[in-house]
Amino acid sequence: xxxxxxxxxxxxxxxLAERGSVVVKDVLTNAIAARGRAAIALAGGSTxxxxxxxxxxxxxxxxxxxxxxxDERAVPPDHPDSNYRMARERLLDRAxxxxxxxxxMRGEDADHERAARDYEQEVMSVVPRAGDVPRFDVILLGIxxxxxxxxxxxxxxxxxxxxxxxxxxxxxxKQTWRLSFTFRLIDAxxxxxxxxxxxxKAPVVCQVVSPEKRSFLPAARVxxxxxxxxxxxxxxxxxxx
Ligand code: 6PG
Numbered sequence: 001x002x003x004x005x006x007x008x009x010x011x012x013x014x015x016l017a018e019r020g021s022v023v024v025k026d027v028l029t030n031a032i033a034a035r036g037r038a039a040i041a042l043a044g045g046s047t048x049x050x051x052x053x054x055x056x057x058x059x060x061x062x063x064x065x066x067x068x069x070x071d072e073r074a075v076p077p078d079h080p081d082s083n084y085r086m087a088r089e090r091l092l093d094r095a096x097x098x099x100x101x102x103x104x105m106r107g108e109d110a111d112h113e114r115a116a117r118d119y120e121q122e123v124m125s126v127v128p129r130a131g132d133v134p135r136f137d138v139i140l141l142g143i144x145x146x147x148x149x150x151x152x153x154x155x156x157x158x159x160x161x162x163x164x165x166x167x168x169x170x171x172x173x174k175q176t177w178r179l180s181f182t183f184r185l186i187d188a189x190x191x192x193x194x195x196x197x198x199x200x201k202a203p204v205v206c207q208v209v210s211p212e213k214r215s216f217l218p219a220a221r222v223x224x225x226x227x228x229x230x231x232x233x234x235x236x237x238x239x240x241x
Contacts, residue, residue, distance in 0.1 A: 004228040007209055012234050013197040017050030020195060020232040024051070024138065025058045027191060031137035032064045039127045041068040041181065042091075043140040043150075044083030048195050049090045056094035063098055066126050070139055070186070071151035072105035074112065074177040082107060105179045112168030112177050119179065120166040130226070133165070133188040139181070143196045147204040147217030150186070151178030158182060159218060183221065192222055193230045202239035205231070209238070
């Protein structure tokens, strides 16, 4: 079993959002056609916002899609920094995704351990498994300038988690707690899709796309055991503009 990597290059963030949203729509539609339902995990941060808006306008049978989150900040769901709030405003409300299909992380729970365990249970109870690990049809991820992805930050012990699927992560650089999928869950996905834009990301993106895979940056360590890594990037993020 091998990881396949595909790179899709777009002129700018607008084209990335326009055409990237169709790629996501096709993955969801194909999964629904194959097994009657689809399971997606959304990325946080700012880069996916435009793509979510376009995706909301495309025809997807959201009654058959289970929507999860790959990570969350330690804030309430209506907080400006909430990944859930961004996704709700840009995608979930616009696409009228049935609330019972939306599984948000309880970032506001001060007991981060409990919030992580509860979410792991929710993933296990909804997403079908390949072996003993739930297998998402697609997990959307961003990439930070320090090479983090989801909330797997460089130097954190979450990077070495081999058993758990969701963990709390203390980010020294951001001085805050996060909840995050681990590599065990990410690498069990059928497809992992990076959404990345802007020249500031170029130094790390080149390590993610390089076939040698010599980098230890968290984003470069993503390697679905039996799946595909799709990188949706604009030219600037590849140092081409
Ligand atoms: C988060 C994310 C994180 C994000 C990167 C890129 O909660 O911050 O999930 O992994 O994807 O930090 O963020 P931008 O898209 O804002 O550059």
